[in-house]
Amino acid sequence: MSTLAHTMMTAARSADSGLSSPGELDRYPFAESPVGDRVGTSAWDGTEPELGRVGRRAAGSRGRGLHGQLVQQLGQMIVSGDLGADRPLVPEEIGQRFEVSRTVVRESLRVLEAKGLVSARPNVGTRVRPVSDWNLLDPDIIEWRAFGPQRDDQRRELSELRWTIEPLAARLAAGHGREEVQQRLTDMVEIMNHAMTQGDALTFSRADAEFHSLLIQVAGNRMLEHLFGIVSAALQVSGGPVTGCDRPSEVSMTHHARIIDTLAAGDGAAAEATMRQLLTVQPEVERVVPAPREH
Numbered sequence: 001m002s003t004l005a006h007t008m009m010t011a012a013r014s015a016d017s018g019l020s021s022p023g024e025l026d027r028y029p030f031a032e033s034p035v036g037d038r039v040g041t042s043a044w045d046g047t048e049p050e051l052g053r054v055g056r057r058a059a060g061s062r063g064r065g066l067h068g069q070l071v072q073q074l075g076q077m078i079v080s081g082d083l084g085a086d087r088p089l090v091p092e093e094i095g096q097r098f099e100v101s102r103t104v105v106r107e108s109l110r111v112l113e114a115k116g117l118v119s120a121r122p123n124v125g126t127r128v129r130p131v132s133d134w135n136l137l138d139p140d141i142i143e144w145r146a147f148g149p150q151r152d153d154q155r156r157e158l159s160e161l162r163w164t165i166e167p168l169a170a171r172l173a174a175g176h177g178r179e180e181v182q183q184r185l186t187d188m189v190e191i192m193n194h195a196m197t198q199g200d201a202l203t204f205s206r207a208d209a210e211f212h213s214l215l216i217q218v219a220g221n222r223m224l225e226h227l228f229g230i231v232s233a234a235l236q237v238s239g240g241p242v243t244g245c246d247r248p249s250e251v252s253m254t255h256h257a258r259i260i261d262t263l264a265a266g267d268g269a270a271a272e273a274t275m276r277q278l279l280t281v282q283p284e285v286e287r288v289v290p291a292p293r294e295h
Helices: 003-016 053-060 065-080 091-098 102-114 139-146 151-173 179-198 201-217 222-226 228-236 250-265 268-279
Strands: 118-121 125-128
Touching: 065 091, 065 102, 065 139, 091 102, 102 118, 139 151, 139 228, 151 201, 151 222, 151 228, 151 250, 151 268, 179 201, 179 250, 201 222, 201 228, 250 268
Parallel strands: none
Antiparallel strands: 118 125
16 A cells, blocks of 8 residues: 555544544545534524534534634524524624624624625624525535535535536546646545445545545636535535445446546546546436436
């Protein structure tokens, strides 16, 4: 096993144990808690007086402190519908409910406003905004939707979006192949193969995320590269329709390796076609990812 593979396996085990680990892969904030731990409180009045377990755990993995915990908790409550559209958010009340300072509340509401979840206006105060105003491409909102009442819609939309973005990225990347990129992609496939034989799902998902993000980054299209966060978030959301990426198998690994070969050959059409095969939902899964729907 290569040095890179060994490093990545160690990093994954450290992340799984809650320990921080060095290296560039740390920029992928992989979720560590199961779906059951992510369900927010059912009503505002039922919220714990301190920050809930969900908020503490998720925000803690990102090093955000109280500010991040409150953003996480309020964000989940808004996205789940517990705090409905046009609901007023009174900073003093929030501070009392969650036992945090006015400064923490103010900064948290600013973050939520930047995500389009709330709006603050003079003489009106801070209110929850409708879904149509949310920044649905924000990685946090993607995660909150994926583990809330909108989970099915979120996972389907993410799968369809990936089906549109990544084949194009693969086609473009075939014209921008670099030796160091080819080697990095090869390393990721080696890591995925080893992780699959070891039953190490966390390491596999990290290497898979690195593989797909590299393709987008070398496509030579800055607008596509800007969408990297969407793909990264999609790869972290589990439980949706199963694609060749979601279910490790010899077939999916063959597709990953084939993509590298097509990039090396500069064959954009083949790279695009192979990526579509990789992202196609397995036939035994009922909720398939279709081609773009006809209107």
